[in-house]
Amino acid sequence: MDSTNTRGFRIPRSRTFETHRALREQFLAAVEPLVLNTYNHSAKVRADFEAEFAAEMGARYAVAVGSGTFALFLAMRASGIGAGDEVITVANSDISTSAAITNCGARPVVVDVRASDYTIDIDQVEARVTPKTRAILPVDLHGHPADVKALRPIAERHNLKIIEDAALATGAYDYGRPVGAFADATAFSLAPFKPFGSAGNGGIVVTDDDEIYQNLCLLADYGHAPRGPNQPAAYQNYIAEGYNVPLDALQAAIMRVKLPYLKQWTAKRRAIGSALEAGLAGTSARTPQLRPESAPTFRSFTIRVDRQLEVHQRLREAGIEAVIHYAPPITHYSVYAGLFPNADQLPVTERLGREIVNLPVSPEFTDEDIEYMIDTTRSIIES
Ligand SMILES: Cc1ncc(COP(=O)(O)O)c(C=O)c1O
Incomplete structure (x- = not known):
């Protein structure tokens, strides 16, 4: 079994499987009710994980979805980024970063990074702001926090949202606060090779913003809304075209065990x-x-x-x-x-x-x- 886990490397990229084996009993206890109970239990486990993760990140809200890629995209859409908009970001990242922008119909505009910590060069951002700019997307590459606090005044001056890509930075702090504290919305990845990885795929967005949170919930749930006043109880109502991409509850159960x-x-x-x-x-x-x-x-x-x-x-x-x-x-x-x-x-x-x-x-x-x-x-x- 070991040879498949390490792929023959003496020092593999990750030895998380050792930790997972040590947590075996806790995992099995967390997962069993999901398999044996009704589907309703899944929603509760996911909601519990969201609340616990939000608390760990010092945020008011969290919405857990199927991947970090999707978390970032949904955070952009929930922040109102759409066709014709421009978003300032960096070019030394995963394609998920730029794709989160283009998949909203917006255009990524790249600036250079700092040689010191490889994150967005704050001093280059303002020169790239145009009337079409709607947001800045800094990336905490390799787990190094981008200086989002220093980006804040630029965002305020130009009425821009900051959506932080913290896919690689779960657990990092900046200025004494968990990463994401200075952004409007922050996306984390729960993929296995990430600092806080599940046993499959996953992603989670945190925000303090009521409107972004409501949009996230709406978009993550097909765009489903409460029934209109004159509709029969059995009918549906949709106020947006959304997606069906919740974090799988089995992963949520595993992440609840791991979070402490x-x-x-x-x-x-x-x-x-x-x-x-x-x-x-x-x-x-x-x-x-x-x-x-x-x-x-x-x-x-x-x-x-x-x-x-x-x-x-x-x-x-x-x-x-x-x-x-x-x-x-x-x-x-x-x-x-x-x-x-x-x-x-x-x-x-x-x-x-x-x-x-x-x-x-x-x-x-x-x-x-x-x-x-x-x-x-x-x-x-x-x-
Ligand atoms: C910087 C960055 N952003 C976003 C992602 C996407 O995360 P996921 O693999 O969970 O979709 C990755 C994945 O490697 C990443 O490195």
Whole structure:
């Protein structure tokens, strides 16, 4: 069984399966009533998870859906983004980020990122605001919080919404508050390789905004509304075209078991990040420099190296499941040909795309695992 879980890597991207095995009894107890009771129980389990997750994030509301991709898209739609609008974002992200915008009929407008922590360069945002701009979509890449607090005054000046992509940052804090605290709506992913992953797919949006919350509920439930005054009780009424994409209740049950451990797992991810940073100091690898106010999580630990593809391949040959996230920048994808007129004016984004290599981080890693990763990475980049 182990060989399939680690895919043959000595240090796989994730060892969450070990934690899941340790939680076996709790998982089975949480899942059993869902299988044996009526379907009504599912809605309650999902609602309980939403309330508990919102509380953990210091938010008033949460709506759990089928994936992080969908959470981000729904957050955009619920914030009123639609055809003809422009949304300012970054190009060093997953395609889910830009697709959340284009799938609303809006146009992504990209700005460069900071070389220090790879998140949106706040100083470039205002120059890109046009009369069509409706929102800003910062990404907490790799678990590094974007400086959303600093974006807030820009958003206020131009009446823009901020929708934060925290797919990789569940558990991170900024300015003493959970990520998402400074955005109008924030989307998290519950996919297995994310810092707070389920046993399948999932995503969740948090917000403090009553209107966004009502829109989220409406859109996530087909657009279903209470009956009109003159309608027979058996008839339906829809006031929007929505979707049927709730988080599967089995995943909600699993995430309820996991939520109380999030803080301790995040602390372990941070400790692994610190150990890797210290262990690679003095080598040619550049490590992320995070703002002192931020308390990141590490979905992975990113190093920047000169021989990216070679280092990536040699790490994998040595049993370390390194990945390259995300390269090239989304501006290069064929599907976006011609969409980004300033694609050649993103020097930091381009450089990161050529240099980044992501080392695995998983709370289950032992001191020996981390030592092996440090020694192996040092010897590969120094040879
Ligand atoms: C930055 C970012 N946003 C959004 C997503 C989408 O999340 P999901 O895989 O749950 O759809 C991902 C997934 O990798 C991501 O990395």
